[in-house]
Amino acid sequence: MNITLHVWRQKDANDPGAMEVYTAKDVSADSSFLEMLDMVNEDLAQKGIDPIHFDHDCREGICGMCSLVINGVPHGPQAATTACQLHMRSFKDGDAIYIEPFRARAFPVLKDTIVDRTAFDRIMQAGGFISVNTGGAPDANAIPIPKTAADKAMDAAACIGCGACVAACKNGSAMLFVGAKVTQFANLPQGQSEKAARAKAMVAQMDLEGFGNCSNYSECEAVCPKEIKVEVIARMNREFLGATVKSSS
Amino acid sequence: MSSITLDSKVPSGPLAEKWDKHRFDMKLVNPANKRKYTVIVVGSGLAGGAAAASLAELGYNVKCFCFQDSPRRAHSIAAQGGINAAKNYQNDGDSVFRLFYDTIKGGDFRSREANVYRLAQVSVNIIDQCVAQGVPFAREYGGLLDNRSFGGAQVSRTFYARGQTGQQLLLGAYSALSRQIGLGNVEMYPRTEMLDLVLIDGHAKGIVVRDLITGEISSHAGDAVALGTGGYGRVFYLSTNAMGCNVTAAYRAHKRGALFANPCYTQIHPTCIPVAGEHQSKLTLMSESLRNDGRVWAPKKKGDNRPANQIPEDERDYYLERKYPSFGNLAPRDISSRSAKEACDDGRGVGEFGRGVYLDFSDAINRLGKNLIKERYGNLFDMYERITAENPYEVPMRIYPASHYTMGGLWVDYNLMSNLPGLHVIGEANFSDHGANRLGASALMQGLADGYFVLPYTIADYLARVGAQNISTDRQEFKDAEQQAREKTQKLLSINGSRTAESFHRELGHIVWENCGMARNETGLKKALQMIPELREQFWRDLKVAGVENSLNQSLESAGRVADFMEFAELLCQDALHREESCGGHFREEYQTDEGEAVRNDDKFTYVAAWEHTGYGKTAELHKEKLEFENVKLATRSYK
Ligand SMILES: Cc1cc2nc3c(=O)[nH]c(=O)nc-3n(C[C@H](O)[C@H](O)[C@H](O)COP(=O)(O)OP(=O)(O)OC[C@H]3O[C@@H](n4cnc5c(N)ncnc54)[C@H](O)[C@@H]3O)c2cc1C
Ligand code: FES
Numbered sequence: 001m002n003i004t005l006h007v008w009r010q011k012d013a014n015d016p017g018a019m020e021v022y023t024a025k026d027v028s029a030d031s032s033f034l035e036m037l038d039m040v041n042e043d044l045a046q047k048g049i050d051p052i053h054f055d056h057d058c059r060e061g062i063c064g065m066c067s068l069v070i071n072g073v074p075h076g077p078q079a080a081t082t083a084c085q086l087h088m089r090s091f092k093d094g095d096a097i098y099i100e101p102f103r104a105r106a107f108p109v110l111k112d113t114i115v116d117r118t119a120f121d122r123i124m125q126a127g128g129f130i131s132v133n134t135g136g137a138p139d140a141n142a143i144p145i146p147k148t149a150a151d152k153a154m155d156a157a158a159c160i161g162c163g164a165c166v167a168a169c170k171n172g173s174a175m176l177f178v179g180a181k182v183t184q185f186a187n188l189p190q191g192q193s194e195k196a197a198r199a200k201a202m203v204a205q206m207d208l209e210g211f212g213n214c215s216n217y218s219e220c221e222a223v224c225p226k227e228i229k230v231e232v233i234a235r236m237n238r239e240f241l242g243a244t245v246k247s248s249s
Numbered sequence: 250m251s252s253i254t255l256d257s258k259v260p261s262g263p264l265a266e267k268w269d270k271h272r273f274d275m276k277l278v279n280p281a282n283k284r285k286y287t288v289i290v291v292g293s294g295l296a297g298g299a300a301a302a303s304l305a306e307l308g309y310n311v312k313c314f315c316f317q318d319s320p321r322r323a324h325s326i327a328a329q330g331g332i333n334a335a336k337n338y339q340n341d342g343d344s345v346f347r348l349f350y351d352t353i354k355g356g357d358f359r360s361r362e363a364n365v366y367r368l369a370q371v372s373v374n375i376i377d378q379c380v381a382q383g384v385p386f387a388r389e390y391g392g393l394l395d396n397r398s399f400g401g402a403q404v405s406r407t408f409y410a411r412g413q414t415g416q417q418l419l420l421g422a423y424s425a426l427s428r429q430i431g432l433g434n435v436e437m438y439p440r441t442e443m444l445d446l447v448l449i450d451g452h453a454k455g456i457v458v459r460d461l462i463t464g465e466i467s468s469h470a471g472d473a474v475a476l477g478t479g480g481y482g483r484v485f486y487l488s489t490n491a492m493g494c495n496v497t498a499a500y501r502a503h504k505r506g507a508l509f510a511n512p513c514y515t516q517i518h519p520t521c522i523p524v525a526g527e528h529q530s531k532l533t534l535m536s537e538s539l540r541n542d543g544r545v546w547a548p549k550k551k552g553d554n555r556p557a558n559q560i561p562e563d564e565r566d567y568y569l570e571r572k573y574p575s576f577g578n579l580a581p582r583d584i585s586s587r588s589a590k591e592a593c594d595d596g597r598g599v600g601e602f603g604r605g606v607y608l609d610f611s612d613a614i615n616r617l618g619k620n621l622i623k624e625r626y627g628n629l630f631d632m633y634e635r636i637t638a639e640n641p642y643e644v645p646m647r648i649y650p651a652s653h654y655t656m657g658g659l660w661v662d663y664n665l666m667s668n669l670p671g672l673h674v675i676g677e678a679n680f681s682d683h684g685a686n687r688l689g690a691s692a693l694m695q696g697l698a699d700g701y702f703v704l705p706y707t708i709a710d711y712l713a714r715v716g717a718q719n720i721s722t723d724r725q726e727f728k729d730a731e732q733q734a735r736e737k738t739q740k741l742l743s744i745n746g747s748r749t750a751e752s753f754h755r756e757l758g759h760i761v762w763e764n765c766g767m768a769r770n771e772t773g774l775k776k777a778l779q780m781i782p783e784l785r786e787q788f789w790r791d792l793k794v795a796g797v798e799n800s801l802n803q804s805l806e807s808a809g810r811v812a813d814f815m816e817f818a819e820l821l822c823q824d825a826l827h828r829e830e831s832c833g834g835h836f837r838e839e840y841q842t843d844e845g846e847a848v849r850n851d852d853k854f855t856y857v858a859a860w861e862h863t864g865y866g867k868t869a870e871l872h873k874e875k876l877e878f879e880n881v882k883l884a885t886r887s888y889k
Contacts, residue, residue: 012800031528032636038530038751045749045804050796053803055318057491059531060632062416063322078635085635110462111801118439121319125431129424130383134303134701135374137381141338144392154385154410157417161321190383 001027001093005040007052008100010109017109019098022052029089033076034059034066036088037099052099053112061085061225064160067167068113069100074164074223082162082225102167106174106210117163119209120177127201128181130190149187156183158226165220165228171212176220178202179232182239196243203240253508255859255874258662259363264880265345268367271663272706276713283308285717288708289456289471291443291498293320295415295422295693296676297477299700302425305434307705312469313426314438314458316493316806321423324479324491325696328415329536329629331397331407332693334372339396343404345369350881352691355401355581356656356684357833357849358883359514361857361876363663364681371702372694376408378701382421386410399689400537401581401888407690412536412628418693422700438469442806444734446474446502446672447726453502453672454720457730459738461806464799466734468722472712473671475704476502477696480655480677482515484814484821485766486758488652489521489534495810496817499659499678507667508859508872510660510680512817513825516687516834517767518653519545519585522636522646523605532651533636535608536629537689540578542613542622543646545569545585547606551596557607557645568592576888583686583834583847584888586650590767591845593649600647609645650767654692656683656834657824660859660874664707665699668859671715673708675699680857685833738798741808746791750808753788757811757818760784765822770838774826778819782866785815820860820869827871830854851883 003024010017024040031039034056041051057065061082068083070076075083078090091097099113107115157180165176182199185191191198214233221230260271278286286309290301293315301313315323335348348369353360376394380386386408387395396405410417429435440461447455447468455470481496482488503509520535546565553560568588570577580588589606592598599605614622619642623630630641637647658680665673665681676696683691764777788811796802831840831847832854840848855876860869 028526028528030525032530035528035530039528042749042751045793045795046747048793048795050802051804053801057317057322057493058324058327059492060327060533062413063317063324063326063491064319065317065322080631081635085632087635087638089638114801117318121321121427121430121437121439124321124424124427129428130381131428132378132381132425133306134299134378134425134705137374137377140336140376140380140386141393145388146392147388147390150385150388150392153383154387154417157385157410157420158413160326160416161319184385185383188383188385190381 001029001088001091003027003036003091004096006096006098009052009112012111013108027088029087031088032059032084033070033086033088034084053114055114056084059084062160064162067102067115067162069102069167071098074102074167075225080225080227102163104166104172106172107163107166119211120161120163120174122209123174123178123202123205124181126205127198130185131194143189145188153184153187156180156187156228156232159228160226162225164223164225166211168219168223169212170217170219171215173214173220174206174211175214175233175236176224176228176230178206179236180228182236183232186235186239195239199236199239200243253668253861253872255660255668255872256662257361257874258664259361260663264362264366267363268370275706275710278709278713280308282717284310286310286712287312287471289469289474290314290477291456291475292323292477292479292676292678293426294323294325294477294479294676295419295696296700297475298323298419298422298426299697300475300477300675300704301435302422302429303701303705304708305429311429311435312438312471313435314441314443316440316442316461318439320426320437320439321420323419324494325419325693326416327491328693329412329534330538331399331409331414331690332375332418333399333406333690334376334408334694335369335406336373336376338394339405341404343406347404348372348406351402352682352688353684353881354886355688356686357847357886358684358878359832359876360682360684362878362880367703368682368695368698371698374702375694375697379418379421382424384410384417384421397538398541398579400540400579400585401688409538412626415693418697443478443498444501444809445730446505447730448505448669449720449724449726452670452715454718455722455727457727457734459734462801464802466731466738468727468731470720470722470727472715472717473673473708475673475675475708476659476678477676477700478678480658481817482652482655484758484818485652485762486755487524487529487532487762489518489532492531495813497810497813500813500817502659502667502672504862505669506862507669507672508660508861509657509820510857510859511657511824512821512860513765513828513835514656514685514833515652516582516654516656517586517650519582519589519650520608520648521651521653522633523600523649524602533632534653535633535646535648537582539608539626539629542625543578543608543610544612545578545606545608547592547597547599549597553597557599557609566592566597573888580888581686581688583836586767587836589650605647605649607645608648610641611645614642654687656680656685656687660857664710665704666707666711671711673704675704685835738805738809741792741805741812742794742798744789744792746793748791749793750804750811753784753792754811754814757781757784757814761818761821765825768836768838769825771826774822777822778826781815781819781822788812788815816865823869824858824860828854828858
């Protein structure tokens with residue numbers, strides 16, 4: 001099939017950037033979206049044009065590196081699917097496809113569609129952990145954890161930290177991301193002692209990074225490739241409230 | 250040159266007491282002095298991430314580097330199936346010794362006993378550590394940890410977190426690392442690529458890096474360097490590795506004098522989604538855990554292209570069950586992969602290109618119900634369907650082997666230090682524990698063992714012996730190495746030929762896969778050894794790299810990595826040619842039984858082949874570390 005691409009090109013962080021038009025010819029329906037871009041890039045490189053830059057690594061939907069807004073939707077049209085797992089059979093011959101970066105105040109563009117998501121790392125550094133040093137941990141079966149709790153923790157822990165939730169939110173909120181980590185630990189006995197401090201520290205850092213507030217549109221849940229549910233935000237708010245009540249009393 | 254003697258530094262004494270004794274004998278760094286030392290950790294995967302966090306917890310200053318935008322994205326994230334540990338929670342007869350024995354046997358008796366035993370010993374601590382960090386391992390209804398079986402073992406010792414074990418373990422290590430970054434004990438450098446190792450008086454004291462955003466080349470100095478930079482599976486171009494996986498860090502250390510051990514031990518994983526066409530950029534693994542419930546088969550008749558569901562039971566060849574009745578579908582990877590290749594070579598392959606066999610769940614679904622299968626493997630089934638547009642609950646999966654893991658790597662002693670003092674190598678980047686073939690769920694174990702429980706102790710021995718040196722990057726050695734890195738970058742950009750690095754990589758991968766893949770022979774290897782230098786020469790003449798030096802430039806990143814694969818591929822084939830035996834993942838067609846099983850040559854080849862770089866395009870020089878077996882008897886591996 002043949003596709004017309006409208007792609008965001010931006011030389012570096014200071015460049016204003018603009019959409020450019022390219023064509024992808026003879027695309028196999030079995031190729032992945034990123035493989036289609038590889039083809040276009042091979043073509044551009046032949047012509048001496050700097051290829052379209054996009055972040056990617058694992059290409060199996062788990063590293064969270066790929067970060068394209070495709071036709072206005074972070075990761076594109078297929079539910080529960082990262083851009084790298086999207087295949088061209090989701091499109092048809094003659095389609096026009098718009099490709100842009102994950103946009104948010106806290107995610108500045110570095111080049112083309114590549115953005116800086118280190119704000120997520122800094123939130124994790126503020127409190128996204130259980131404070132145990134290596135060594136001296138008790139036997140792994142010393143504390144039984146009910147399967148339901150472990151499963152809930154796992155549901156939240158599935159987050160790949162891609163930032164689609166932020167890109168989808170009109171406020172650029174990172175609540176789904178933070179809520180997922182807070183919920184994972186809050187469901188486990190190991191995470192209890194720090195749960196209040198954790199929620200407080202992560203939320204404070206989130207605000208500092210310039211992520212917006214949540215106004216309950218649930219756009220984040222709709223685009224999350226790992227189907228993290230907005231309930232994690234409620235859980236985070238509960239932990240956060242608990243923390244502020246505790247510290248003010 | 251050639252004056253190198255390989256001292257494995259394996260402690261004396263009974264196997265089970267070596268590690269304890271060694272920990273007692275090693276020098277310690279006084280807690281108050283630890284902050285005087287800086288350790289450079291390259292890599293933030295299970296090995297690098299765990300090491301950086303643990304070293305910082307102990308009080309060292311740590312600088313950690315990775316090329317992705319965040320340490321959480323290291324390729325360890327993609328591991329699906331699980332992690333082994335000799336916990337014996339299932340009471341099925343597991344023990345440290347059994348895990349040790351399975352690993353030695355799985356590696357076809359080509360690994361170092363003492364290292365493997367230590368690995369089995371610390372495996373139990375890993376699970377404890379990860380649970381304490383909040384890793385949500387799968388649990389039984391009673392709340393205790395669940396286990397599954399993996400290939401090459403008859404006990405259930407694999408811990409898992411759905412199909413995302415690597416992700417959860419890495420996020421555990423990343424959490425610990427994040428905590429130390431937040432506390433100011435680790436300086437983290439994401440989107441930063443190591444381009445060279447810097448030696449001062451023969452000791453590894455720093456690295457040269459390129460900032461992948463600005464393109465700036467600079468140096469970092471430290472008291473020791475640890476490489477946890479992963480495997481070189483992308484030498485085959487198509488592999489289950491992430492697109493950025495490379496041999497660059499290891500290979501450039503090799504060019505500075507670090508010996509490269511057993512490069513020809515590569516693992517081809519039996520259960521990957523087959524190649525779908527020319528556009529293919531990578532292959533996707535379907536976890537080995539699927540072989541717990543899936544049955545592998547190919548049609549009995551050649552060229553049988555009926556849909557799977559229309560091939561009657563008695564016209565199917567469940568070849569693993571037939572050939573290896575006691576291990577069946579759980580035969581080790583090398584054996585399963587070769588059997589799939591045999592079936593396809595025999596004209597019985599399935600799918601569009603005839604390079605595929607079936608992995609069939611219909612029996613399991615009938616026996617256990619679709620829901621249970623969905624609970625166990627749902628995400629893998631979904632992934633399969635997304636990629637192939639086929640529903641594996643209804644039609645069997647098609648699978649074919651693909652490059653997946655590399656057992657070879659930089660040579661290290663028992664302390665995980667290379668022959669270059671100060672240079673430590675951990676995780677998949679070293680050669681240490683898996684011999685000629687790695688068992689499933691043992692790489693995660695080794696990465697975390699190295700990072701959490703081995704390196705943090707052993708590095709102290711080196712540091713205490715040499716003392717803190719506070720080396721400055723103003724030294725000439727750093728300036729020279731930076732200059733060389735800059736010149737290489739400029740050279741790549743200035744060729745201005747007609748082909749992209751990606752296209753050269755594809756061609757190189759094809760040569761290596763065809764001649765040094767699942768089965769190798771002298772003629773093919775010699776052919777490859779002729780073709781690779783020719784291609785490399787063409788690369789340096791006709792490469793085209795778009796963009797500029799001082800900016801984010803993915804074409805340039807790729808070109809630098811491909812340039813190293815171009816040299817490394819030759820070393821790989823050279824090693825494969827010299828090893829005139831079949832063992833584990835290294836199958837030389839000349840050395841097999843009438844039934845097609847591997848034949849080792851223990852008299853001649855019970856050694857680690859450690860290669861010394863002798864110059865660009867020159868034949869590397871072989872050094873041997875003899876392997877001593879005091880606790881196991883060398884036997885022919887049998888899974889029948
Ligand atoms: C698809 C897949 C599934 C797997 N499943 C399993 C499983 O179920 N069980 C199991 O035990 N094993 C499994 N493995 C193997 C296992 O995941 C790996 O061997 C292991 O995770 C490697 O960890 P590592 O820390 O050594 O390297 P990696 O996780 O690859 O980390 C390498 C690090 O080095 C950095 N790096 C590399 N080069 C440079 C450079 N030049 N400069 C700066 N930084 C650099 C990277 O940024 C990264 O941070 C699987 C592997 C794959 C590919
Ligand atoms: S490239 Fe890893 S999730 Fe898409």
